[in-house]
Amino acid sequence: MSTNFFKDNNDLKFYVEKQIDWEPLIELTEYKYKKKDGFKNSKEALNFYKGVLDSIGEFSAKEVSPLASQIDLEHPYLENGVVKFPQVLENIFNKIKKLELYGMCLPTEVGGMNCPFLVFMLSNEIFARADVSVTAHYGFHGGMAMAMLLFSIMEGTTTFDPKKMEIQKTRFQDYIKEIIDGDAWGSMDITEPGAGSDMAALTTQGYQDDKGNWFVDGQKIFITSGHAKYHFVIARTEKRDSDDAFSGLKGLSMFLVPAFEIDKKKKRTHLATFDGVEDKMGHHGSATVSINFKKSPAYLIGQRGDGFKLMLQIMNNARVGVGFESLGICEAAYRMAKSYASKRESMGKTIDQHEMIADYLDEMYSDIQGIRALAVQGAYHEEMAQKLNLMLKFMPPEKESEKKDIEKKQKYHQERSRHLTPLLKYLASEKAVEISRRCIQIHGGYGYITEIGAEKLLRDAMVLPIYEGTSQIQSLMSMKDNLMGILKDPKKFLEKNAAAYIQTIRAPSPIYRRVAKLQILSYKALQFLMIKLAGKKFSEMTKKPFSEWESFFKEWDPKKDFAIAMLHAERLTRIIADVAIVELLANQAQKFPEREEVLSRYLERAENRCKFLYNEITKTGAGLLERLSVKGKIKN
Known part of the structure; x- marks a missing residue:
């Protein structure tokens, strides 16, 4: 059995020791090495990061992984309105607290280690190998503290001294310190009983009293680490247009809502109520909670109507x-x-x-x-x-x-x-x-x-x-971004296609010519869908050269006009993902010859996989689309 989940992973160590371009990232993280108590160069910083990952690797292998089966059996539970962890989880998170990992990415002036967020992400893989539910709850500490800092910066409530190269104050500084110390954590509250991926349908309300104080009313469900003290809540502050299904997004705002307060005598006052802990298939070490907000005091983040935009900042990470x-x-x-x-x-x-x-x-x-x-x-x-x-x-x-x-x-x-x-x-x-x-x-x-x-x-x-x-949301995002990219700049798309064709002939070795051929296959899939979409919306477009389609862009609504491409969104996403990976592995192989074997093994499977997916895109689905176009529900 391994005693260190970082040291025993040669592929992971390759990225940390060789592949990652640390210098520009560390330079930004360390304020160009001008900070008084910061690292003086990238080598010094990287040695520290390796030490952090080494400690997490050992902790995960020795202290978390052996307890995975016990974590699976002993679940968080609700008692007298308070969600509690079993002792096995309390012990693990207290040990993480002693390792001071909750402030890994926070600046030193607010009590953190000032590691890059990339180091935190690498630690997530190591922790998840031991037990993924521990990883999930661990992430809602430093991740939410970082969100507090980022949102304060975005709204202009953080001040920075460029001479000392340090943050002087930030809006939620006390909350951030509480999280870094391991005494609190946060959660992201979006999902409701009647709205999940369709955020435009959210009904939780944010409103002000006569004095301008904000409050939140509503219920949120399926909230990971939802027994948190601090909740980022997406709530509706503006009315939606019933004739426009997407207008609801514009009326959403984000609030930071404390669910409870604890006084000096350790007495807890509830500002929101925890309704229950979900009994789940897996992730048993992570509490998934339902929360009721009723006139809960709230702090508006940014401006009214910024909720969806701010949510994307958290969701991307x-x-x-x-x-x-x-x-x-x-x-x-x-x-x-x-x-x-x-x-x-x-x-x-x-x-x-x-x-x-x-x-x-x-x-x-x-x-x-x-x-x-x-x-x-x-x-x-x-x-x-x-x-x-x-x-x-x-x-x-x-x-x-x-x-x-x-x-x-x-x-x-x-x-x-x-x-x-x-x-x-x-x-x-x-x-x-x-x-x-x-x-x-x-x-x-x-x-x-x-x-x-x-x-x-x-x-x-x-x-x-x-x-x-969901996976389906991710595939729709990728599909729309790629097709809209073609519409915005068809000439650039054609140039990329032409460049790939040249590489199928001129690339220095057969393996790179194969990479170029896979790129062309992805372009063919995109072009096929574009022509199908164009034929559906503008029959005259198919009679014009592809490079002249840009003029039609202003008449294209991505929220309504991608119905045909939606059918094949997941297939297209798999192709684009495979192409992205072989491109990355090809770049690695050019710098590190030993990685050519990694590229070769992946490419061998990706080529045939993508050909199959391309055939599905170009040769299936016509019957289903025809049935969908008929009024009423499909009868299987």
């Missing part, structure tokens, strides 16, 4: 986080399956030497390496985009040319993050289910009984494609 959680489950399932298969003998040899099982294990590991490439780059671009934005706000360069250069970089990282995040959330969560399911199959009958723990991994994985935005 949360979706990247789920990608790393999923990766941890994939890693745990693969290692469990591999260990069993290497010991279980059948027909004269261990089953890992049987062709089908060997193929399963090979695909599982290749998938994990691909997902990790996607996860690390997605997290990196998201953090770089946010920190460059903060640099422009607090430390803008004097020269206009330098400012424009930073703005250009920020836009690049933001676009890359927007492209990769839904792909990561979709693929990682779906693969967590697939790989943990395959782990059970490799164990045979032993996988079906609870003693081994394989079935626990599957139960824990099942929620990952559902929470923080």
Whole structure:
């Protein structure tokens, strides 16, 4: 059994030690090394980050993983209006508190370690390999404290001293300190009994009294770590237009709502009530809570109507986080399956030497390496985009040319993050289910009984494609972004297509020519859907050159005109995700020749997978669309 979940993972260490471009990220994190108590160079900082990951790796392997089955059996419970953890969880989170990990990414001036958010995400994978429900609750400490700081910066209630290179004060400083100290945590309250993915249908109300004080009324359900003291609540402050299903998003605002207060004598006063803790299939170490707000005092974040925009800030990071959680489950399932298969003998040899099982294990590991490439780059671009934005706000360069250069970089990282995040959330969560399911199959009958723990991994994985935005929502986001990108700039799309065709001939080796061919296949899938959409909306568009379609963009409504593409959104997302991964692995192979084998193994499976998906996109669905177009419900 491993004693360190960081040290035993060579692929993870490759990213930390070689692949991640730490210098620009550390420079931004350390305020260009001008901070008095900060690190003096990137090497010094990186050694510290490695030490943090090493400590978490050892803690996860020795203190969390051996207790996974006990965590699964002993659930959080509601007692006299208070949600309580069983002793096994109390002990784990008290130990995390002693390790001072709750403030990992917070600036030192508010009591944190000032690590990059990427280090926190890497720690999520390590924790999730031990027990994903522990990871979930752990994340609602530092993650929510970071959200408090970020929102305060966005609304202008944080002051920064550019000479001392430090934050002087921030709006929720006392709350942040309480979380860093391990005495509180937060939650993100969106879902209601009648509204989940359709946020426009939310009914929880935010309103003011005569003195201008804000209050919140309503019920929220399925809230992870919802027994928190501090709740980011999305509530309606403006009326919605009944004739416009999407107008409801404009009337949403965000509030920070304390659910209770505790005085010096430890007496608790409830400002909201916890209705119950859900009895779930998995994630038994994480409390999923229903909350009732009734005239609960609230603090408006930003401006009225900013709720949806602010929610996306949290959700982007949360979706990247789920990608790393999923990766941890994939890693745990693969290692469990591999260990069993290497010991279980059948027909004269261990089953890992049987062709089908060997193929399963090979695909599982290749998938994990691909997902990790996607996860690390997605997290990196998201953090770089946010920190460059903060640099422009607090430390803008004097020269206009330098400012424009930073703005250009920020836009690049933001676009890359927007492209990769839904792909990561979709693929990682779906693969967590697939790989943990395959782990059970490799164990045979032993996988079906609870003693081994394989079935626990599957139960824990099942929620990952559902929470923080379902797989279907992720695929719709990716599909719309890619198709709208073509509409906005068809010439750029054609140029990328042409460049890929050139690479199929001129690329320096056959493997890179294969990468280019896969890129072309994804472009063909996008172009097929565009032509189908155009034919449906503007029959005359199909008679014009593709590069002239830009003129029709102003008449295109992405909320109404993508019905045909929605049918194939998941298939398209799988293709685009595979292409994104082989592009990342190809870039790695060019810098690190030893990674060409990783690319080759992934590409071998991706090529045939994408061809199959492309055929499904181009050759199926016509009958279903025809039945959908007929008034009334489909009869199966």
